Amino acid sequence: MRKIKSEANDATSRICLALAQVPSGRVVTYGRLAELAGLPRAARLVGQTLRKLPKDTRLPWHRVLNAQGKISLPEPGAQRQMKRLEAEGITLMNGKVDLGIYLWPQEKEL
DNA sequence: TCCATGACATCTG
DNA sequence: ACAGATGCCATGG
DSSP states (O other): OTTHHHHHHHHHHHHHHHHHOOTTTTTTEEHHHHHHHHHTOOOOHHHEEEEETTTOOSSOOOGEOTSSBOSSSSSHHHHHHHHHHHHHTEEEEEEEEEEHHHHHOOOTTT
């Protein structure tokens, strides 16, 4: 039997694959991750996908921030995310991350 | 099929 | 810098 409606599965895997590429100590925005996954303008889909991830996933879900460099995850998750970020050496100034420094990928390094 | 929802993004005042 | 309005894309009822 063919799976004609595997559009979501496909999108999900691509998002997960892209997410797995994000190195420790760096971050990406939802929109950026969507692009890397080949799904431009599907930022919200990224959010829904991440929300479904099992709590014991090894994917770096905590390295995903919104375009403002702030955590979009509502409490109590935000607390855990911030902790994980700082654990990787990412500094949150006034509740936000400096994307000019931590955003991945950086042109220079590319 | 239509409508509501969401870990977003961008523009405007 | 901040809040509200609008646009986007896929999912689920």
